[in-house]
Each structure stands twice: as structure tokens, then as C-alpha cells.
Amino acid sequence: MKKFFHDFKEFAIKGNMVDIAIGVIIGTAFNKVIDVMVKNVLMPPLSLMTDGINWQNRKYVLREAEKNAQGEVITTEVAMEYGRLLETLVDFFIIGLTVFLVVKAMNRLKNRADDTKDTEVKTPKNIELLDRVADLLEKQNEILAENQNPGSDPTSS
Numbered sequence: 001m002k003k004f005f006h007d008f009k010e011f012a013i014k015g016n017m018v019d020i021a022i023g024v025i026i027g028t029a030f031n032k033v034i035d036v037m038v039k040n041v042l043m044p045p046l047s048l049m050t051d052g053i054n055w056q057n058r059k060y061v062l063r064e065a066e067k068n069a070q071g072e073v074i075t076t077e078v079a080m081e082y083g084r085l086l087e088t089l090v091d092f093f094i095i096g097l098t099v100f101l102v103v104k105a106m107n108r109l110k111n112r113a114d115d116t117k118d119t120e121v122k123t124p125k126n127i128e129l130l131d132r133v134a135d136l137l138e139k140q141n142e143i144l145a146e147n148q149n150p151g152s153d154p155t156s157s
Helices: 002-013 016-049 082-114 125-148
Strands: 060-063 073-075 078-080
Touching: 016 082
Parallel strands: none
Antiparallel strands: 060 078
């Protein structure tokens, strides 16, 4: 149990927990934005194009509600609400497309940052160091190849 708490403390200190919390908060806010956009921006024109159908209320009734003479419900209606499914699918498509575009842009920036020859974007120090080590290893291999085969051109192999 002590090891579990030690591991959890290490996890929390490294910032992973904070990153997750920020992601959840931003994701929740983003979900609200998408929900409003679908219900108040995208669905009204779709409803207008389909002669005023309110898609949120669209359903396929499997069993009608039964009422007695006084109008009280005896058995409730059973229905598949496909209109809500349509709205949820539109939500999902917009969120998926947005996440795809954000990740694609971030990957493009990361790839540019990892390229040590690109001077427009600052390359992280660890990538610069690895690039210099790779250059030194390459030079070392060329020197070793020359010493093993004196007089031969190392680039001709």
C-alpha cells in the first residue's frame, strides 16, 4: 500500500494529474460549445430544409401510450428517439473533426520543432543535443572507416 501511495505521489508531482484535470475541464467546456452549436446553429437550418421538422423530437413509436377515460396514462409510450441520435452523431462528427485538426496542427509544429535545420521554430535542447551526438557519431564512424581502410574513399561504399 505504501508503494501505491509513493507511485501516486510521483504521478501527481510529475504534472500528469494537472494535465489530465486541465484536459477534462477544457473538454467539458468544449462539449458545451459543440452542444450549443449543434442545437442552435446546425439543426435549425436542417429543420428549415426539411419543412420545419424538429429533429430532436423525431422518434419511431413502438407502442403508443395507453390512457384511461380520465386521460391518465396506463402504459407509457415506447419509442426509439432517432432524432437525438442524429444530434449526437453530429456532435461526435464535429468533436472528432476538431480534435483531428488540432492534433494535426500540433504534430506539424512538433515536427518543425524537432527539425534542427528549421531556424524559424526553436528546437528543444534535448533534440539539439541528440542531433549533435548523431553528427559526432557519424564523423567518428567515417574516421574509423578511414583508419581501417587507408587510401579508400569511405563515401564510395
